[in-house]
Amino acid sequence: MGVHAKLSASSSHRWLECPPSVRLSEQFTETTSEYAKEGTLAHHIGELKLARLVNPAMTKSEYTKKLNELKKHELYKPEMDGYTDEYFDYVNNLAMGFPSPPFITIEKRVDFSAYVPEGFGTSDCIVISGETLYVIDLKYGKGVPVEAENNSQAMLYGLGAYLAYNFLYPIKKVVMVVFQPRLNNISEWETTKNHLLVWGGLIKPIAQKAWDGQGEFKAGEKQCKFCPAKAQCRAYAELYSPMLDFKREKPELLTNAEIGELLIKAQGLDKWIKSLQEYALSECLKGNTIDGWKAVEGRGSRSWTDIDAAFTHLQANDIAEAVLYEKVPLTAPKLEKALGKKEFTALAGDYIVKHPGKPTLVLTSDKRAEFNSTSSDFK
Numbered sequence: 439m440g441v442h443a444k445l446s447a448s449s450s451h452r453w454l455e456c457p458p459s460v461r462l463s464e465q466f467t468e469t470t471s472e473y474a475k476e477g478t479l480a481h482h483i484g485e486l487k488l489a490r491l492v493n494p495a496m497t498k499s500e501y502t503k504k505l506n507e508l509k510k511h512e513l514y515k516p517e518m519d520g521y522t523d524e525y526f527d528y529v530n531n532l533a534m535g536f537p538s539p540p541f542i543t544i545e546k547r548v549d550f551s552a553y554v555p556e557g558f559g560t561s562d563c564i565v566i567s568g569e570t571l572y573v574i575d576l577k578y579g580k581g582v583p584v585e586a587e588n589n590s591q592a593m594l595y596g597l598g599a600y601l602a603y604n605f606l607y608p609i610k611k612v613v614m615v616v617f618q619p620r621l622n623n624i625s626e627w628e629t630t631k632n633h634l635l636v637w638g639g640l641i642k643p644i645a646q647k648a649w650d651g652q653g654e655f656k657a658g659e660k661q662c663k664f665c666p667a668k669a670q671c672r673a674y675a676e677l678y679s680p681m682l683d684f685k686r687e688k689p690e691l692l693t694n695a696e697i698g699e700l701l702i703k704a705q706g707l708d709k710w711i712k713s714l715q716e717y718a719l720s721e722c723l724k725g726n727t728i729d730g731w732k733a734v735e736g737r738g739s740r741s742w743t744d745i746d747a748a749f750t751h752l753q754a755n756d757i758a759e760a761v762l763y764e765k766v767p768l769t770a771p772k773l774e775k776a777l778g779k780k781e782f783t784a785l786a787g788d789y790i791v792k793h794p795g796k797p798t799l800v801l802t803s804d805k806r807a808e809f810n811s812t813s814s815d816f817k
Contacts, residue, residue, distance in 0.1 A: 457653030466666035540567035548598025580620035
């Protein structure tokens, strides 16, 4: 695991809005999701592909060997190849568009500690041509589109890149790029190096407060979304306290007793919010106004006009049948439903084992026995 800055660029959207959250979060164990691991793998593949631009001496066999090693990873999916090819094509086309070969570096550690205490990070790709600096950030996630404009992570990387190379290149313009292939999102934002330096000066005192654990807690969906202290944070609970008749009395973290009280009061809150959303959407579709909200077209779907003709055409063009069809065994419940309980039990009962359910949270009035983690571990 690599070393991470305490005031990292990737979490800057949080500490710039809520400076004391940095020190508060130190009490909680960091976790890494499967999505994050998948993104790391995609970055490694993208890095390898861009290495061909940076190091033309890399042989085809050397490249293929390294790529095949990455493809052995348990989280590798064939679609990663296509998406990282798009990333390579973007950088390659950008480089080819200049009158002379630009300077390109990948996975470059940049230092912005002049503005953020012990601030550093790794920029996916930096391209410099003439007076223009490009800072390109590959984002493999597909949750929500990320915009480059005033993106604090990109701007911190831009500051770091400028400080690293301004003595070699007459940089006047900085272009931040967020490349998000799984959402077909390429967001580009151009600013001046002067604007970037002024912004760095403005955030400097905020960064110092974050480092010192000072400042005011400020909750909000954007900065709180991935905060490790979110569940216990009083400031975050206060966002909803008017609806839950909850009074904030103590600083920073909630007690277990208070969390239990809030959970009881919050029952049904999600259903109420859903009903509000449904009503607001219906009003927007009627042409009425809901302050702060609007209706937009959601993600569409694709379907075959003639699947038989399409598959016949694909197979005629050497696409193997194994690629077109999935052979998936039925789950035990589905097969029981298809055969009937009696026949299923008679024929397949000896091959079935019942696994205990995952722990779930319920009210103490629930009649089920309390989950015993010690006995479950023993079993």
